[in-house]
Amino acid sequence: MLQQQPLTGNGPSNGRGLGVSGHPGMHALNSVHQPSQHRSDGGESGLEGTENGHETRRDIGDILQQIMTITDQSLDEAQAKKHALNCHRMKPALFSVLCEIKEKTGLSMRNTQEEEPQDPQLVRLDNMLLAEGVAGPEKGGGAAAAVSAATSSGGMSPDSSLEHSDYKSKLSQIRSIYHTELEKYEQACTEFTTHVMNLLREQSRTRPVTPREIERMVAIIHRKFSSIQTQLKQSTCEAVMILRSRFLDARRKRRNFSKQATEVLNEYFYSHLSNPYPSEEAKEELAKQCGITVSQVSNWFGNKRIRYKKNIGKFQEEANLYAMKTALGARQGDDSPHTPNSTGSGSFSLSGSADMFLGVPSVNGEQSAYQMQSMLLSISPSQEGDKDTFLNRHAYANGNWQGRASPPSGTSPRTDHSDNSD
DNA sequence: CCTAATGATTGTGG
C-alpha cells in the first residue's frame, strides 16, 4: 500500500532514470492526479503554473517536455521545487482531501478483517507456559514444594531430588532462553515501530499520510512480531514437553521400593487378603508410611493382586510370613487402627496358628505355616467352611476377589515346583 | 548375558 505512492511530489529528485525514458505509466499517473497542475515551459515554476485552456494533446506534450527536462535539473533545483510545493497555501487542504480519498478507497477493504479475536492457540500456549513455570515470575513454589514435602516425610528417595534438580535446571535454562529471546523480540519490535513511525511522520510532509494510517501500520508491525513471538512460544512449549517426557521417562526408570516400604505394603496386603482394596485414606496412610505416592500404592496393589492371583503358590511363603507377622503384632496388644472395612477381617485368623508356630520348633513351625496357609488360601468354602468362623469368612472372601485363580503348579507347599517343560 | 522380580504404562470394560 505504501511502497508505490501515486503522487509525484518528490518525483524529480529520485525519478530521473525513469523520467528520461518517458514511462507511459508515469505519464498516466501524472495526468490523473494532477490534472490542473502540469503546465508548459519545462524550465522554472512549471508545477505552479496557472491554468490554461490548452488542448489535451498539447498538455501531454508539455508533460513529456517536463519529464525530459528533469534530467537537466540540478538537485538543488528539485529541492527548491519541492520546497515551493510544500509551502503552497493549498497544500494542507489538498493533502487532507487526498488522505480522505485514501481512507475511503485503499483502506476500506482492509477494515473488514481488521479485528482479530486474540488467537486461541496463542492463549493456550501462554497458559501452558505459565503453568509450566516458564512464563511466570519465578519458580520455587507449588510443585517443587509438594514434592519435597512428600519426600521429606518418608525420609527417603535421595535420588529423586537429584533428578528433580536436573529437571529444574534444564527448565530454567529453557526459561532464560525464552525470556532473552522474548525481550529481544520486544526490543526489536519497539525499535522497528518507532523507526517506521518516524519514517511515516517524515513522509507525511511530502505525501498524504494520516495518523490513523500510522496507527494501522504500527498494528500491522505488532501483529507480525507477535506471530514471531507465537513461534517462539510454540517452540518453547515443545522444548518443555520434550524435557517433560524425558523426565517422565526417567520416572519410568524405576527404583525398587525400599525394603521397609514393601514390608508395610505386604503387611497390609496379607492382613487384608480377604479384601485387599485399601480405601483412599488407607492408601494415603500407606503412601505416607512408605514414602511413596498414592498412585504408587495403587499401582503396587494392582500389581500385587493380579500377580498373587495368577500364581498363589508362588506367594505362599510370603503370605505365611506376613500373616504370622501381623498375628504377632496383633497378639502383642497392638490394637492399632485396622479399619474393619466391610468384612471385618482384621487381625483374624492366624493368631491361633501363630501361637502354634511359637510353641513349636522353628523349622517344623515354618512347614506347618506353609501347610496352614495353603489350606487357608486354596480352601473351598463347601469343603470345610463350617469348621471355624474365621476360616469360613476368610475362605469366602478369598474366593470372592480372586475369582478362579490358575496356579500353574500343583499348589505344592514346597518350593520345588516340578513343572519344567522345555 | 540371562532371567526373575517389579514398578509403571496402556488398553479395555463396567
Add this chain to the structure above:
DNA sequence: CCACAATCATTAGG
C-alpha cells in the same frame, strides 16, 4: 474413574 489384564522397561541376582 477404578480395577484388571497385558505389556513395557528397568533392576537385581545368578
